[in-house]
Structures are given as C-alpha cells and as structure tokens.
Amino acid sequence: MAATSPSAASSSSSGGSGGNPAEGEMAAATAAASAACACPICLESFQDEAYLDTCFHSFCYKCICQWVKIVSSKRVEPLSSVKCPLCKTVNVSIIHGFDGESFERHYINQYPRKRHLSDSHELISQFYSIRDITSNTSNVQQFWKQGKYLRKNIWLHTWLRQEIQALTQDENVDAIIYHIHGVIESFIKRQEKEHASKTTPPEKKRAEFKRLLLDAARPFLLGRTERFVAEVELFLVSHLNIDAYSKLRVQRLKESTSHVSREQDVLPQDRSLEDHYLYLLGDETDCNGEI
Structure with a gap:
C-alpha cells in the first residue's frame, strides 16, 4: 500500500484552494528536506549511512550491500567494482561508520588483501578519489x-x-x-x-x-x-x-x-523494497546480460 506523504496529507486536509499558501509551502519544504535525508533505495531515514568511494552517493549500509549482492548474483565471476545505482559511476568500496575522525571501508570484492595499514592511509586513499584538485x-x-x-x-x-x-x-x-x-x-x-x-x-x-x-x-x-x-x-x-x-x-x-550534491532519483512511493532494487538495476544490464 502506498504511503501518504506529509505534503499530500496537508493538501487534502486543507481542502485545496481553501488552504493557507504559506502552510503549503512549508509542507513542501519539509517534504523536500525529508527526501534529501532518505536512502534512495528504501526511501527511509538513513540507518548507518554509507557512501560509495568515487561518486559519494549515500545509502543505508544494509541497502547498498544488498544492492551489491543482487548485482553480484548476475555475474559469473566475483565483482571487483560496482556501478552506483544512481549515477552509474564505478566504485570499488563502500565507506561507512564515519564518526568525524575514522571510518570503515567495505571492499566490493569481499576478499581484499590483508591490510595492516592505518586510518591515515585510508584517508590518503580516499583523497585520491576526488576528481578535481586545486592548487596555487x-x-x-x-x-x-x-x-x-x-x-x-x-x-x-x-x-x-x-x-x-x-x-x-x-x-x-x-x-x-x-x-x-x-x-x-x-x-x-x-x-x-x-x-x-x-x-x-x-x-x-x-x-x-x-x-x-x-x-x-x-x-x-x-x-x-x-x-x-x-x-x-x-x-x-x-x-x-x-x-x-x-x-x-x-x-x-x-x-x-562539501560541494558534492546528493542527486537522487525520484522513485514511485508505492514500490516494494525488492521493486526498488529492480528499478535501480534498470539499464545496468546490457544486451549481453553483463553488468
């Protein structure tokens, strides 16, 4: 069953033209803010927010891991990278558990070489993912x-x-x-x-x-x-x-x-979580059945 959005409820209760325009604008702004803080896969508030390492699009950690699992199931060989479900940029890892000083990194291939490197090395690696650098x-x-x-x-x-x-x-x-x-x-x-x-x-x-x-x-x-x-x-x-x-x-x-925008696809509100994954897969599979 489709969930009723805050803006829709406000619109119906106000009786259309009889509603207060200021209240309508406030409701629309609230709905937009809520959408910006929602995982584009499950459409709920972020749970353990995670980022892909190249495009920086964010998802619930559990949701993006499930996405990787679904994509992997369509391949014969293990994945070494995965395309972002939003922008199709190739990423090799998922970053989560960020607390302002450190973070955890989950590599797509699931079998990374044994690492004994420090958080500073991880930050350096992350820095090299930035496409543009500024210099004097x-x-x-x-x-x-x-x-x-x-x-x-x-x-x-x-x-x-x-x-x-x-x-x-x-x-x-x-x-x-x-x-x-x-x-x-x-x-x-x-x-x-x-x-x-x-x-x-x-x-x-x-x-x-x-x-x-x-x-x-x-x-x-x-x-x-x-x-x-x-x-x-x-x-x-x-x-x-x-x-x-x-x-x-x-x-x-x-x-x-700080300048990375979270441009997220607008998904129909009446889709199940499984349907969202299939929707996001969309053109992820080419004519040869490869991801």
Whole structure:
C-alpha cells in the first residue's frame, strides 16, 4: 500500500484552494528536506549511512550491500567494482561508520588483501578519489622559475612511502619507492649541473620532470599515476613537512566533499523494497546480460 506523504496529507486536509499558501509551502519544504535525508533505495531515514568511494552517493549500509549482492548474483565471476545505482559511476568500496575522525571501508570484492595499514592511509586513499584538485598556480610557476626544486626535501622519502602504501594497499613498497625516489634524485642532480647555464626554460624542466615520474610510477599505480604525479609536485612546491601537508589535504578533502550534491532519483512511493532494487538495476544490464 502506498504511503501518504506529509505534503499530500496537508493538501487534502486543507481542502485545496481553501488552504493557507504559506502552510503549503512549508509542507513542501519539509517534504523536500525529508527526501534529501532518505536512502534512495528504501526511501527511509538513513540507518548507518554509507557512501560509495568515487561518486559519494549515500545509502543505508544494509541497502547498498544488498544492492551489491543482487548485482553480484548476475555475474559469473566475483565483482571487483560496482556501478552506483544512481549515477552509474564505478566504485570499488563502500565507506561507512564515519564518526568525524575514522571510518570503515567495505571492499566490493569481499576478499581484499590483508591490510595492516592505518586510518591515515585510508584517508590518503580516499583523497585520491576526488576528481578535481586545486592548487596555487603562481606558487607552482615560482617553484620552477626560481629553481626551488633544487632544495633538498628531507621528508620526500617518507612521504612517498605512505602515499604508495595507501595507493597499493600494501606495506612492502620498498622496491617501488627506491625506483621512484631514484628517478626524482637523478632529475635534480642533472638540473644542478645545468642550473648555472640556464639554457632550459622552466616549463620544459617541469614537463620533463612530470614525464619521467609518470613513466616511473605508471607500472605500479596504473590509473592513479597522473594524480600521484600531481600530488608529488604539490608536496614539493608546498615545502611543508608531512603533518602540515596532511592537514592541508584534509582541508581540501572537506572542501571538495562539501560541494558534492546528493542527486537522487525520484522513485514511485508505492514500490516494494525488492521493486526498488529492480528499478535501480534498470539499464545496468546490457544486451549481453553483463553488468
């Protein structure tokens, strides 16, 4: 049986044109606010609110886990990712139990490698899910124009370790760090020799640095390589220690997630929970029956 919404009840009790317009607007606003705080799957208030890690759409943890289970049942092989039921963006994990300082992460594949990494690594990994990052362009230009890249960064090796551990979800990254850090040091040593002559424009030096770093990191970081290279440059430009830079990134993360809109499909109110899942699956299955 279809549930009667607050706005519908208000409209019928007010007798149509005889109602108070202000009360009608208030009822509509209340209904809109309630919808914004409702899980788009069960249409109830959030219970253990959970977020998908790329698009940040939110659901009840139990509801989105059930969604993953239904999608998984239509595949022969285990899932390694799942499309959001609202925007179809591919996500690899579900984040829930967030209390302002820490959170739990449920990976779609159900069989993640054994992890002994800290909450800080999880926050770093989450940060790399943000599509757009902001940076002070003038600071970057000055960094290369004024030769600030020649300054030794005593925190770089340790910073690279925590970044790569977070991105690979593996503690043993010594070989990767040795390779990437070695490429950066070799580049700086060459620039020290060429700095006096100043024959190479700063733009070309920056482009060479990014190209070398991309080539060095891509075999290990795959799709996150370009973002990693951008973060390496921003860390070097900031010339902050690891703790200070981490605080700066947390602020960037907060600013980014605060602008994420929760655009949720409007579902008919008379659907059962099972029907909602089937409705959301919709065009999730292509002509070959694959998700």
